[in-house]
Amino acid sequence: MKKIKSIASVAMLAAGLGLSGQAANAADLSFMSFSYAEEAAKPSVEALLKGFEAQTKLTVEPLGYAWGDMQKNIFLRSRSKTLPSVAQLSERWLPSFANVAGLVDLNEVYGKDKLAAVFAPDALAMGQIGSKQYALPLISGSIGLIANKAVLEKAGVTKTPTTIEEFRNALVAVRDKVPNSVPYTMATKNNGSILLDFMIWTWTFGGEIIDEQGKVKIGNGEAGKQALGFMVGLMKDRLAAPEIDRPDARRLVAQGASAFFFDAPQARTHLRSFSGQGPAFDANVLPLATPVAIAGKEPASIQWGHLLVQFSADGKAKADTPASQFITYLTSDDAQSKFPLEQSALPVTKSARANPKVTGDAFLTAWAKAAGNPRRNEVGIWPNAAELTQIIGEEAQGALLGQKSVDDAIQAMHKRLETSMANVNKQN
Amino acid sequence: MSVAAEITSAPAPAQVSPHAVRGGLKAGQRRIGMLLLLPAAIAFGLVILYPFLQALALSLFEYTLETPAPRFYGLGNFAKIAATPDVWQAFVTTAIYVFFTTTGTLILGLGWALILNQPFRGRGLLRSMSLLPWVLPSTVSAFVWGWIFNSRYGVLNAFLLELGVIDMPQAWLSTSTGAMIAVIITKIWLSIPLFMAFFLAGLQNMDREQVDAARVDGANNWAILRDHVLPHLRPVLIVVVVLGVIGNLQQFDTIYALTGGGPVRATAVLSVEVYRRAFEQWDVGFASAIGVLWVATLLPPAFLYLRMLVKGA
Numbered sequence: 214m215k216k217i218k219s220i221a222s223v224a225m226l227a228a229g230l231g232l233s234g235q236a237a238n239a240a241d242l243s244f245m246s247f248s249y250a251e252e253a254a255k256p257s258v259e260a261l262l263k264g265f266e267a268q269t270k271l272t273v274e275p276l277g278y279a280w281g282d283m284q285k286n287i288f289l290r291s292r293s294k295t296l297p298s299v300a301q302l303s304e305r306w307l308p309s310f311a312n313v314a315g316l317v318d319l320n321e322v323y324g325k326d327k328l329a330a331v332f333a334p335d336a337l338a339m340g341q342i343g344s345k346q347y348a349l350p351l352i353s354g355s356i357g358l359i360a361n362k363a364v365l366e367k368a369g370v371t372k373t374p375t376t377i378e379e380f381r382n383a384l385v386a387v388r389d390k391v392p393n394s395v396p397y398t399m400a401t402k403n404n405g406s407i408l409l410d411f412m413i414w415t416w417t418f419g420g421e422i423i424d425e426q427g428k429v430k431i432g433n434g435e436a437g438k439q440a441l442g443f444m445v446g447l448m449k450d451r452l453a454a455p456e457i458d459r460p461d462a463r464r465l466v467a468q469g470a471s472a473f474f475f476d477a478p479q480a481r482t483h484l485r486s487f488s489g490q491g492p493a494f495d496a497n498v499l500p501l502a503t504p505v506a507i508a509g510k511e512p513a514s515i516q517w518g519h520l521l522v523q524f525s526a527d528g529k530a531k532a533d534t535p536a537s538q539f540i541t542y543l544t545s546d547d548a549q550s551k552f553p554l555e556q557s558a559l560p561v562t563k564s565a566r567a568n569p570k571v572t573g574d575a576f577l578t579a580w581a582k583a584a585g586n587p588r589r590n591e592v593g594i595w596p597n598a599a600e601l602t603q604i605i606g607e608e609a610q611g612a613l614l615g616q617k618s619v620d621d622a623i624q625a626m627h628k629r630l631e632t633s634m635a636n637v638n639k640q641n
Numbered sequence: 642m643s644v645a646a647e648i649t650s651a652p653a654p655a656q657v658s659p660h661a662v663r664g665g666l667k668a669g670q671r672r673i674g675m676l677l678l679l680p681a682a683i684a685f686g687l688v689i690l691y692p693f694l695q696a697l698a699l700s701l702f703e704y705t706l707e708t709p710a711p712r713f714y715g716l717g718n719f720a721k722i723a724a725t726p727d728v729w730q731a732f733v734t735t736a737i738y739v740f741f742t743t744t745g746t747l748i749l750g751l752g753w754a755l756i757l758n759q760p761f762r763g764r765g766l767l768r769s770m771s772l773l774p775w776v777l778p779s780t781v782s783a784f785v786w787g788w789i790f791n792s793r794y795g796v797l798n799a800f801l802l803e804l805g806v807i808d809m810p811q812a813w814l815s816t817s818t819g820a821m822i823a824v825i826i827t828k829i830w831l832s833i834p835l836f837m838a839f840f841l842a843g844l845q846n847m848d849r850e851q852v853d854a855a856r857v858d859g860a861n862n863w864a865i866l867r868d869h870v871l872p873h874l875r876p877v878l879i880v881v882v883v884l885g886v887i888g889n890l891q892q893f894d895t896i897y898a899l900t901g902g903g904p905v906r907a908t909a910v911l912s913v914e915v916y917r918r919a920f921e922q923w924d925v926g927f928a929s930a931i932g933v934l935w936v937a938t939l940l941p942p943a944f945l946y947l948r949m950l951v952k953g954a
Contacts, residue, residue, distance in 0.1 A: 285920045288706065288920070288923055309706055309923070310706070312706060312707050312708075313706070393793075401815075402903070402904075403901075454792070454793075454812070455792060455812040455814075455815035455904075456791070456792050456793075456812050456814060456815055596706065596707055597922075599921050599922045599923065600922045603917070603921065603922070607905045607906065610903070610904055610905050611905045614815050614816065614904055614905070616817065616904075616905060
């Protein structure tokens with residue numbers, strides 16, 4: 214009897230496994246997403262999936278991977294020919310994947326004119342490589358400066374800084390009046406994050422890293438040295454600290470231990486979560502224009518967004534395939550009036566941006582005012598972006614940690630970037 | 642003795658079964674041996690040999706994100722390595738890491754084994770607790786040590802501040818030396834239990850009377866260690882050093898979890914270099930070529946170890 218029971222149990226288990234395997238295989242499409250792997254964003258993604266399934270009766274298999282693992286997994290899946298139907302990308306990754314076999318040109322699926330009519334031009338441009346539309350935007354925004362209003366008040370800073378001089382004075386006030394604080398949680402640990410801070414300050418001092426033609430500009434003039442010198446000075450005066458990455462910055466700002474950091478508008482969602490106060494913390498989150506070197510200059514900010522790419526075996530798709538229908542749903546007014554706002558980001562379609570919910574969001578309005586004219590990431594657009602990021606991160610970090618002088622770091626950066634760019638053909 | 646007598650005095654030939662086939666028993670044994678070996682051989686072929694040969698082949702190809710299919714590149718990747726100082730620096734970093742980690746673990750593992758070989762109350766409990774670092778997943782240990790060394794919340798800073806050794810928190814993981822020391826300490830902490838277990842087993846096989854006799858002759862502790870314990874442990878010592886060097890040459894997870902190979906490139910050992918080239922820069926051909934050279938550094942200790950095993954057998 215006991216034996217029969219065991220056999221029955223095994224059979225049921227096997228049947229269960231078989232059924233679950235069947236269920237997974239039966240999904241009409243798969244969606245690889247880093248938001249789905251983030252605790253704060255997962256419920257919103259699940260709501261999107263449910264909405265799509267209810268509307269179309271198609272099923273989606275969600276594949277959640279951490280943001281840092283996404284590129285690696287797409288790369289490996291492309292080699293093993295197990296790419297998902299749709300994947301979520303950071304806007305700066307797109308050039309790296311432009312040559313992946315199976316990437317669909319969405320102009321051919323939806324029509325170039327139709328896309329131009331629906332999407333905001335700045336958002337649509339993030340998905341373009343040359344004349345191809347390899348991705349459609351999901352959410353958009355910029356990387357800009359965020360301040361903690363409560364910390365500034367504690368430090369007695371009543372006027373938000375608009376110039377570098379004022380910014381420095383504000384940092385000194387925070388250092389002196391808020392014990393155990395890191396006034397500006399500048400990225401000093403991770404190459405990818407260091408790049409963004411360095412790029413913003415380089416632009417602020419009137420420089421460039423790599424121009425539109427792929428020519429390395431950093432190191433040719435004084436701007437790069439001034440920018441890195443400014444960052445090193447902040448470290449020396451304990452206005453910034455080592456071992457800081459974006460997640461550390463978010464936590465310190467949320468805990469009232471830092472006054473300033475650079476991030477995307479999505480930071481509001483993280484700050485709500487890390488402060489433990491939820492939306493009540495919003496009153497402390499202050500989007501600011503990046504201080505300028507000379508009064509009257511345009512404050513620097515970097516274009517930012519999440520994209521959707523579609524894969525198929527032959528790189529072609531029709532508008533009625535499940536994956537195309539899914540992208541259509543994610544960029545519909547219904548989805549765009551909820552998901553981007555839940556992520557504290559701007560919608561990507563013209564109609565959703567005109568939605569009163571969006572125009573009435575004080576944070577997003579303030580963000581658009583402070584960092585509403587972002588420039589394209591001049592490193593991320595190149596196919597060798599990963600190597601460029603590593604070079605810039607390593608050299609800047611070397612100077613920030615006192616391992617080499619600013620001059621040596623900028624010279625080495627210039628030389629290494631030129632070597633890396635020598636054989637690169639610009640793709641866009 | 643006559644030839645005839647020799648023949649008659651010779652032992653009678655063994656009785657052979659009428660069903661026996663010439664060489665049948667030996668052949669049968671060989672077949673069974675092969676059959677028993679087969680699962681392990683298949684697993685080895687699939688999990689180790691095939692990927693290794695694949696990597697070996699890929700080292701001769703250009704294979705990046707921009708090349709949809711691998712392009713034959715000959716020895717191009719190796720020429721690139723020769724012209725890339727960062728890779729050579731990774732070899733030096735690896736050598737520093739392996740030397741200090743192996744030496745440190747050897748000394749502390751032996752010391753700990755000598756202590757745990759002494760009779761005292763609670764010895765069994767202490768022996769069991771000593772295995773804790775070995776039981777913990779290495780990435781968990783790396784994160785634990787990461788928090789210990791953390792500049793803002795780390796226990797180390799709190800302890801040193803309390804003692805008055807430092808007057809402000811130090812960012813240990815942000816200096817080249819500090820980060821290297823941190824990864825070495827973490828690996829030593831992880832490896833001590835294994836080394837200690839080897840040494841303890843060796844010590845327990847030692848003849849106590851030999852030590853007692855030396856003491857009667859007036860030998861002090863150092864003399865006993867130098868003239869009796871270490872010579873007795875010599876075979877264990879060699880095996881432990883060789884295994885330690887091989888293990889430390891392959892180390893990746895603790896280093897990557899603790900420092901990511903930084904700051905700048907201070908702790909970028911060969912394993913981290915291969916990972917970065919393959920999965921951050923997507924240059925699989927170049928990463929494979931570094932991997933091939935990395936394997937070459939593993940061959941001498943591996944050969945030594947295998948030779949000892951064969952000789953021992």
